[in-house]
Amino acid sequence: MGITRVIGRQAERPPRKPGSNVTMEFKHQATVTLAEVAEAAGVGExxxxxxxxxxxxxxxxTRERVMAAxxxxxxxxxxxxxxxxxxxxRLVAFVIPSLSNIVFPDVLRGASAVLEENRYQAVFSVTDYDPGKEEALAAAMLAWRPAAVMLAGYEHTEGTVKMLRASGCRIVELLDLDGDALDIAVGFSNRAAGRESAAFLLRRGYRRIGYVGHDLNRDTRAGKRFSSFCETLDAHDAPLVAREILAGASxxxxxRLGLERLLARTTDLDAVYFSNDDMALGGYFHCLAQGIAIPSKLAIFGYxxxxxxxxxxxPLSTIRTPRVATGQIAAQMVVANAPxxxxxxxxxLIEGATA
Amino acid sequence: MGITRVIGRQAERPPRKPGSNVTMEFKHQATVTLAEVAEAAGVGExxxxxxxxxxxxxxxxTRERVMAAxxxxxxxxxxxxxxxxxxxxRLVAFVIPSLSNIVFPDVLRGASAVLEENRYQAVFSVTDYDPGKEEALAAAMLAWRPAAVMLAGYEHTEGTVKMLRASGCRIVELLDLDGDALDIAVGFSNRAAGRESAAFLLRRGYRRIGYVGHDLNRDTRAGKRFSSFCETLDAHDAPLVAREILAGASxxxxxRLGLERLLARTTDLDAVYFSNDDMALGGYFHCLAQGIAIPSKLAIFGYxxxxxxxxxxxPLSTIRTPRVATGQIAAQMVVANAPxxxxxxxxxLIEGATA
DNA sequence: GGTTTTTTTGGCAGCGCTACCAATTTGCTG
DNA sequence: CAGCAAATTGGTAGCGCTGCCAAAAAAACC
Incomplete structure (x- = not known):
């Protein structure tokens, strides 16, 4: 299984014929300016x-003459x-935690379609879930004087908030509603999602529930889901039995690894809540490989x-989030300068077949 | 399976306390300029x-005084x-076909890390694999006078090429090497990938091979893989037995659907080549669900x-492409103004266990 | 035809910053 | 301390475009 060969790497191509890039020394060769167009068209700038x-x-x-020129x-x-x-x-700045987590490309996708239609331009940078980096990158973004800055969630450093507030541009916080928005917020409640997930599992009769998650300090939205999930379990006298939290991204x-570890420690679980679908799929594959019957022996729930x-x-039992729509609505609100x-x-909530 | 309830949508929150956004009427409130800093620090601009x-x-x-101001x-x-x-x-423009296909977020991720380190800013737009849209978006990007424009592959309209050439900015073509680069190209050969995939399957003894793919006219790189895959099969007297091509994206x-249809028509295949891993996973799941033994009854190969x-x-038998590295190297070359x-x-090539 | 309106136009002052150059200050040498 | 080189500094002309205003041209009206 999985032996690997490196192939397909050919010798480097020779540099291309020089003719086409002699001018490349200079930044913008022979840039045509509006003044030149005016001149050529015989009209004013x-x-x-x-x-x-x-x-x-x-x-x-004149329209024709100008266009011709x-x-x-x-x-x-x-x-x-x-x-x-x-x-x-007409720039809109995105400061997102990650591009590996499909959530953010999905948001960008929704937003980008709307922005392009309205002749706005999207710029982005990636924080790796690091609030300090978020602050630095937000500062760098503001230097471009965007019409709006879009961020994930509500957890920002004091410096970030102060800076954004002072900038006077629109601030959009995405994918979280559990907190106070600085300006615009578009998304859904992660606490509600955690709560509904727990309620669903309890309704289905699961009582010995475990959790497999990734770094919650960085992904605060996953943290919110988890904490309200636990609260709901507690409220129904079925507290979380065990958890396995892995360092690093989901x-x-x-x-897969998380579930393996969890099951090694705790044998009598009847359901496991995962921090998201990526993690849940890993758990699902683990069960398939180990012949653990789903959901009769173990139920799986994602996000x-x-x-x-x-x-x-x-089909995976999970909660479907409107990621693309989040991007779309956010972009629309910026374009329309909504209050x-x-x-x-x-x-x-997708009931699926794994829980 | 899969009954769905819409939940978690709460009443809209009231507009926030007005105090914080009175100034929002004006675009950039009280913007501090360099001249004001100079004034405050008692030095020249x-x-x-x-x-x-x-x-x-x-x-x-003076450094201290300026920084203090x-x-x-x-x-x-x-x-x-x-x-x-x-x-x-210090802008770098990305004109990419899609954000749904994880390939492009991966490239962006690699590039973005390098660009951020070098204080460059990434801007992007999405073409949906439409060459006409690519041309329009490339034009829009050039208006920002980027240091470089990054595009997928070699297939561009005449207008796009002309415009890019005239712009004088660096042009980087990504993820394809089967053609002539306009300026810089970073990636790998899709033809070689198709060839190696076929060679691998033949080596393993498969002779009745089918193909399941997505819209090849739009995704020309997938098209290149497929055509050289077929050529290699032909050269070994084991021509492709059947194909199923679905409209739309991968x-x-x-x-899953493609494999289902293919098998409905053609019963004696021993292996199927998929246009990429997303498609191949669908096929894999179909086999799991239908109890089709892999790879003994049917082999699966992705990309x-x-x-x-x-x-x-x-583990899926497939070819692993250096997507993140493609972005990194491309960005490095732009930053370093490489020839x-x-x-x-x-x-x-990952041998995996499905072929 | 003479006005009054309305529509089209061009001129030009910035937007906030950087690049260039000249002026000033500082540091050394003998 | 003069005398010169080196290190700092400030002034200012743009970068290419938009927004404002006034001028010019066209249309409408009496």
């Missing part, structure tokens, strides 16, 4: 600007200059509602 | 600029203005080497 932005008034005749010279407007000259940019491998969980031989508010998109 | 960029010479004393006023440099004034920006669900494929009860070249990162 502001006229060109108006035509290109389709803003203000101008005759059809633009075409002929291959003019590409400089939005750096445009943004500086005008008020407010992954299928960690889920996120990934597509893959619907196609496994037994400060928290928007709850809710989530769905 | 250029001195502040030098200190902040740590460029040119200045005494330790920066701190006191909460100054955030305006990179829009900075970029306009200086030559060359997904686990489509993989990408996703982590999840290593944790399934039987035009094609860098082949190769790939690994």
């Amino acid at each position: 502001s006229t060109v600007s108006r035509v290109l932005r389709n803003h203000g008034s101008f005759s059809g005749k 633009v075409e002929r010279l291959g003019y590409v407007p400089n939005r750096i200059a445009g943004t500086l000259a005008s008020t407010g940019s 992954s299928v491998e960690n889920g 996120n509602g990934l597509d893959i969980g619907r196609v496994t031989p037994q 400060p508010q928290a928007v709850d998109l809710g989530f769905e | 250029s001195t502040v600029s030098r200190v902040l960029r740590n460029h040119g010479s200045f005494s330790g004393k 920066v701190e006191r006023l909460g100054y955030v440099p305006n990179r829009i203005a900075g970029t306009l004034a200086s030559t060359g920006s 997904s686990v669900e489509n993989g 990408n080497g996703l982590d999840i494929g290593r944790v399934t009860p039987q 035009p070249q094609a860098v082949d990162l190769g790939f690994e």
Whole structure:
């Protein structure tokens, strides 16, 4: 199983014919400016600007002449200059914890579609779930004077909050509603998700429940789910029996490993709650491999509602979160300059077949 | 299985206390400028600029005074203005086909880490595998005068190529080496991957081989793998027996569905090549669910080497591609302003247990 | 035809910063 | 302490565009 060979690496290609990149020494070769277009079209600069932005008034005749000149010279407007000259940019900054966790690409995907339609531009950076890094990256983002900054959740350093507040740009906190929004928040309640997950398992009659999770200090949303999950169990006199928390990010491998360890220590569990679907799939595979009957011998419950969980031989019992919609709504609110508010998109409990 | 309830959606929260967003009417409230910092520190503007960029010479004393003023006023440099004034920006533009296919988040992840270290900023947009959209989005990105534009593969419209060439910024083509690079290319050969996959299956003794894929016209890299896969089979007198190509993007669900359809039509296959691991996992799950023995009754081979494929009860036989490394190397080359070249990162064949 | 309106236009002052250059200060040497 | 080199510093002209205002042209009206 899994012996590996490195193949397919060929010799490096020779540098390409030099002709095409002699000018590459200089940053922006022969950049055509608006002034040149104006000159070529025989009109004033502001006229060109108006035509290109389709803003203000101008005759059809001049429009054609300007467009012809633009075409002929291959003019590409400089939005750096445009943004500086005008008020407010059309940049939206995303400061996200990770790109490995599919949650964030999903949010970006939803947002990006809306932003592109509205001629906004998305910029992003990745914090690795590190609040200090979030602060540094948020600062770097603000330097681009974005129209909005989108962040994950409510847990930010004091410095981050102060900086964002002072910036005057819109602040959007995503995927969490358990706390006070700085400005706009779009998502759902992780506490509610944890609670509903526990209630579901209890309803199904499971009483000896364990947990397999990843680093909760970093992923505070997973932490919120877990704590309200436990509270709900406690409230029903079926406290959590055992937990296994792995360092590092969530992954299928960690889920498998976590369940293996948990079962090695605790033999009489009847259900396990995982910090998310990646982890849960790992647990599911572990059971398949070990011949542990699901859900009769052990039930499995995840979080996120990934597509893959619907196609496994037994569909995964989980909670589906509106990740793409979160991105879409957030972007729409920024574009529309909506008033400060928290928007709850809710989530769905998928009963599946593993619990 | 899979009954679903919508829960967790609460009433919308009321707008927040107005005090904090009265100033929100104006775009950038009370923006502190470099001139104000200079004033406050009692030095010239250029001195502040030098200190902040740590460029040119200045005494330790002035450094302190400037930094104190920066701190006191909460100054955030305006990179829009900075970029306009200086030559060359520190923006890198990504024009990627998709965020659903984990390949691209992986590339972004690798690149983003390197770019952040070097104080570059990543901006992106998503083409949905549409060359026309790629052209439009590339044009939009060029308006930000990025230091480099990163694209997937070699297939671009004439207009895109012309525009990129004229822009004078670096052009990086990712994840494909089967063609001529415009400037820099980083990735591996998809043709080689298709060839090696076929060779592996033939070596293992499979002769009645089928294919399940997704829309190949859009994902040209998958198309290249498939065509060289078929060529290799032909060269060994074991031509492809059947194929099932699904419209739309690759997904686990489509993989399952594709294999189901393929097997309904063709009963005597001994192996199936999938367009990627997502599809292959779908096929794998189908076999698990249907009790089709793997690999004795049917072998499965994928592409990408996703982590999840290593944790399934039987590790997936596939080819692992260096996606994160592709992003890293690409970013490094841009940062270092490397000469035009094609860098082949190769790939690994993972024998796994499904073929 | 002469006005009054309305529509189109061009000029130009910045947006906030960097790059260049010249002026100033500091440090050394003999 | 003069005399010169080196290290610091400030002034200022743009970067390419937009926003404002006034001028010019076209349209509408009496």
